[in-house]
Amino acid sequence: MDRRLFLKGTLASGASTLLPRLSLAKSSDGFFELEAGKSQAKLYGDQGPFSDLWLYNGQLPGPEIRAKQGERVRVRFTNRLDEPTSIHWHGIRIDNAMDGVAGLTQPAVKPGESFDYDFVAPDAGTYWYHAHNMSWNQVPRGLSGALIIEEANEPFPVENDLTLILNDWRLDEDGALDTDSFGARMDFSHAGRLGNWLTVNGTSLPDIPLQAGRWHRLRLINTSASRVLDIAPARFGAKLIGLDGQCFGEARDVEGTVQLSPAQRMDLVMRPETVGTIPFEMMTGQPFTFANFQVSASEPDDQPLTLPGVNRLPEPDLSKARTLPLVMAGGAMGGMRSLMKDGKELDMRQMMEAGLFWAFNGDAGMQDAPFFSAKRGESIILESRNDTTFAHAMHIHGHHFRVLERNGDTLEHQDWRDTFTTVPRETVRIAFVADNPGKWLTHCHMLGHAASGMMTWFGVS
Template sequence: MTQGWSRRRFLQSTVAMAAISTLPACSLRSASRQTGQWEYHLSAEPGLASLVPGHQTDVLAFNGKIPAPTIRCRQGEPVTIHFTNHLHEPTTIHWHGLRIPIEMDGVPFLSQAPIQPGETFTYRFTPPDAGTFWYHPHMNSVVQLGKGLVGAIVVEEATPVVFDEEHTLTLKHWHLDRQGNWKDLAIPRYSARMGTPGEWGTVNGVHHPEYTLQENATTRLRLANVDNTLTYPIQVRGAEAWIIAIDGNPIATPQRLEEHKIAPGMRLDIGLIAPKAGRKIEVMYMKGRFPFLLTSFTTTPSTLTDKPLPALPLNPVAKPDLVNAETRHFVFEWAGAITPADKQGKGNHDFWLMNKRAWEGMSKGNIPEPIAKLERGKTYIFDLKNVTQYHHPIHLHGHTFTVLEIDGKPVTPFHTDTVLLGKNGHAKAAFVADNPGRWMYHCHVIEHMKTGLMGFVDVV
């Protein structure tokens, strides 16, 4: 043990590392905790996974494993992640939802040079917020995310909040047939609609996994939608469940979970008290009125006594100055049925527009104009309008929205980094532009992003 650690800090570290060891199928190459800093080694590489039982599938994986390791760190404490690219193409890592410096945001050309095959890049940042986040590349996203480069990052509260049980659940449908063979990751006619859905559903890389919970356990379920396409309307059956955090941000007053949609990129923290031994709790994916099982928990005997759920402290998100806020309008729409073609006759699929503009793409020395220029420290209200019949989860890097209205109705303000716009949906979300840099701003349905629905805002 390093000299100068207090007994309290040592115990906190021990608890955190024990939590890592209990996560299903998560294997870190190395993790060390020294003088208040969390340090990890991570790689992206081709691998094999048995996603469909009895069959092997070629995947792209962090540390060669599906699911990817869940990275844990702590609010307000530095974290270092040494990332090595063992792919056959460039990549980066974006730390989705974390308000960190632009140099660490992981967007190629905009915030860092692409990490070439064989290269190592070290990400260093201090997360200001606690909660459930995730990480993924921001290059060749349809393929790299679609084939498995997705993982969860859990930022513990600065003052630990202890639940008896905690489970991180990454939700993903893979584009596989029943023999584990890859199907098309993106089909243009679907890209112009809802996106191309995968057919083989998993939680933590397993189809319908089963876990256990101790009876009476105060339980925190951290759900992360790491899918390219699908929105999951979530229900919990077999226990009274509460929404305690949305997109990594605790809500002031927990809400009873009836059904809650988490679109690609979004997260949901659920709190519940495990019922008596022998009961089953099911997390369901609702398709209209029809429930489909995602995962289940069976309760086991324990000596735990009944007690209330722990309360989560709010994150230190700057309060918007709504009186002096400037409103910016953004319309998300379909480009139409005409597909431009290049000189070789290959279609250039720009299906989606943000303010009548499709994302042009970027490269070294060729950065398009921002979709908006914002003054550092000023409050903005983003008026978001979806004029299509397909949903769009709109994600802003480097900042946290305070949602004010949904579909013309005021809501109890809550914090999020991704605002879900439903069919012809409309929302108003405010934030203080307090993090300087060029920040990506896009739909998190990956095919929508790759076919036009992306831009960036420049905070100066």
């Protein structure tokens, strides 16, 4: 983080912003109306310049869409941009035709045209939506929003159920979004597009209102292009209840930090007892405050903590599972001298010219043939090995998986995820049931890494 820029902006903004509860009003025909278009907003405090952004419905972040578990979600999307785009509903196990991956599950929506997304949300939890055509360029300009699927009897009242979208922006010296550096090969071949400015729900250093003596649910969503956020829940009195939309059924006391990589979500519960200010921090070697919880007096609620229910996901049969390798290679200092693209070997010079720096199992980018094909209901174990010098956030579309092992050590909590983080030289084993028919993307959610090779797909018959 650029601490000088951060401190300068903090003094200039004096941000004291209540987090809005944004939602879409249903139209008469039962559709949510969502538009992508060019807009402007101030990222660098109230006194900073306007940044040129791409937003949904002109809002930063995009409108929060809320629906009930099992409810039909219908979104009429219109593209007001000058280039094609699409919307991916991240983490939701929906019909493949609605997954929103341009070029794989649907054609990209052309400028001026519309597309109707229509799906049933089977699992309650914290999810999000974002652009999925040239994502490296469209998402860090602002095209993302929260998708919250509530239980039929949501245990937290609306005023105590807070969605916090955390985003990492790259600003120039004037405090406006740096648009000249989009697509920089230095970013693609290194850690990705890292910013120098953090916002919560589009605001820098906001005040987040809480009530003393009452339980709150905090839904954290990392929509950054590449930045991994390390959160220490115990430092502000919170307990962990879920990851990537899947709740545990119990509240965990966490020692140390929990990684929140790009695309990942974290659900916390928190019951502050006294009035005052509690820093909301990111751990970057030392605590780094990027928001403040402002606790106000209220009538104490003596009701015990009631947790969300647990979604019923298909359990993989490890005794019958097929194990497949997923070897990550490339990037700066990675030592990769060649890779395969569409059946042809590219040397280092050709790789640079094509903007390809990363590979899965020696192949760069989307291939005509799938990474693997599975029969519906087959259990799959992926054994990923990170042979690079950088971390990666691996996302599998259309499915949730259990994280079983790291470097041969069986994990105490084999939690359900849709995105897992892997650090350099690490081997991670995950398992899932391939029960959702269609073509499903698998990619790194450091978006520049995906654009420059870390992207493949698998088929479920």
